[in-house]
Amino acid sequence: MLSAFMENFTFSGEVNVQLEVHNASRYIVLHAHRMHIEAVRVAEDKLAGGVRVARSFLYPQTQVFVVVLNRSLEAQRSYNLKIIYNALIENELLGFFRSSYVLHGERRFLGVTQFSPTHARKAFPCFDEPIYKATFKISIRHQATYLSLSNMPVETSVFEEDGWVTDHFSQTPLMSTYYLAWAVCNFTYRETVTKSGVVVRLYARPDAIRRGSGDYALNITRRLIEFYEDYFKVPYSLPKLDLLAVPKHPYAAMENWGLSVFVEQRILLDPSISSISYLLDVTMVIVHELCHQWFGDLVTPVWWEDVWLKEGFAHYFEFVGTDYLYPGWNMVSQVYFSFVVGFIEYSYPSSFCVA
Template sequence: MEETRGTGLSFTAMGIEENSVRNGRGPSDQWADSVAVRPRTTERHITVHKRLVLGFAISILTLIVVTVVAVLLGLRFDECPEEGAAAAAAARPSNTSSRSNAAREPHATHRDEDAQPWRHVRLPASLRPRHYELRLSVYMDNFTFSGEVTIEVECVSATRFVVLHADRLEVERAAVYSDGKKPGALRVSRHFRYPPTQVYVIALHRELKPLRTYKVNITFVAQIENELLGFFRSAYVLNGERRYLAVTQFSPTHARKAFPCFDEPIYKAAFKISLKHESSYVSLSNMPVEASVMDEDGWVTNHFSRTPRMSTYYLAWAVCNFTYREAFTESGVVIRLYARPNAIERGSADYALQITKRLLHFYEDYFKVKYSLPKLAAARPFRLTDVEPGSGSVEFAQGKRKNTTSQRDGMFTVGGKRRKKKKLGQDV
């Protein structure tokens, strides 16, 4: 019985060995396979998982870097170049300006010009001025002036930018105030000047709403220029002493050199001006003085009446130490002619004053329209070329008296009178 069991066991073992031999693998190999397969599979899975996690992390980092770069580039493109843009525009050749601008500044496309209205030659039509309140302090000792202008504007279409003209002005402060039911200062993102189009830009965080009024307040300083544009100076000699005066020439587009404004003829508004200067000078403007305040430091501030609606190039003022002669028309209009004191004493202004009075009466009778302003002032600066007359104020040049036969003892020759009458008729 035991032999039979042993024989059976050996037969079974022999059968297993024979099957293993037939398959070409022994029992040890099968045991090795059963032990080694699982560790190799687990190690492979771990490697694959590590690669997936690493790739996912790299993708996230790449996305973050791209987002940061895009934000930085967007901020850079959104900013407007100031001095650099002017220098680059001046340095670029004129014959290749259009191509170079498109190649070097890919953001300066037509769509971007709509988003950046300060790049246009004309002002955007989104705002319209209604009233200016201008206060100036004139320093004749160093030929500088400081000013503050408050412009009441009406919003025609929604906009986030206030764009107006300013040339050769150093702006110290710019603010925008709401003039509606909830008055208050609006948050300004930035403000900058753009020299290529001679404008100043105030960028706001929120849009201005149509059919509402706002107030733009700007303080600035500038030089009284030594050229016949904007607010400039001139000189003459009286009794061996050299004296100076400062006058304006705003036509056609030079009011922007004296104060920030919408310096295009289409933008008409009313103006109220205040001029502060040393008491040794007198100040003139389009309208008569309604109040004069003497300060403790010896300076005087003249507040002028509000003007009718008019374009900026009609505005005029002067700071000088001239004296005047005056006359009155039948309708009560005051006509004054300002000139150097020695010219007034000689009676050089009498002929021009009488001709101005007659011309004004002739025009009123011819056109059947009364003169609308309360006064007409004419100034005769010395050694200036003819300048554009302002509404209510006429500034024209006094002739150079190199030819003594044209003027003797304050009396004009026939030719001189004809030229003077023609000039006065044009200015009036």
């Protein structure tokens, strides 16, 4: 459960972690960074009695939070770890951060996440390494003038009399923390549906949606999901995919499962006036990120030293997917050249240095 206060760029959260204990231990160590911990509670699963916490502390040097218990947790037992905390909606484009845009002379703000590679720990205490997959059930409380998005669709929304609303999202499949995502914004959207029933929406500034600047990305996303499902013989894993166009982002895009985030310049365009090179650039970014919904999200590297594998697949499919969309561009013939150049740059970087 997370409450976002956009007027002062802070948020508060309550995390409930279901722990399966393999080896008896008095210590619980998980990642947390740049947050204030208000309370910690450990209880045996489905039992009222708690396990007394002797002390707890943040250790900034390694970005972890340590819980020291009065007695050891027993092996082969389940426990619930509850942490109440608060933190800032940062202004540095990592973790849970804020961005803004101007509409009708008014500056509007939004909050969005960027967790890859190790920034989920800035948004909530968690086991923030790719090998530790878990299911997540997220709830976001925000002012009713905003909407919230996450990896999964909204299950229920509870409206309060004071102008706040809490959105409860469906539970995710097993997934790593780095592509968990959420956003709090006042965007609008356009929608399409694939042949297999996947709902695809593109969210952006209201004026950009009104102009149709996201229509190109929305339409090719639908076609690409259908293409990948047929090519990989593996259905898309979630009921929806949202594309979020944000004014500022540290990367061109991020392949969060079910909620992919793009910087505006890599997803919004007007095909009638955009150059072919710009159209190609936008297309290949979208093709790349959608491939990650399978290679990276569904199948995830155990550790960051293996990240080249998911990126290699996505880079290769930049050409395969674009060739599917535009057969006349003959993109597949460029794959060999692209990979040879990449290998030379990696193997002989000095030959490309400028004196």
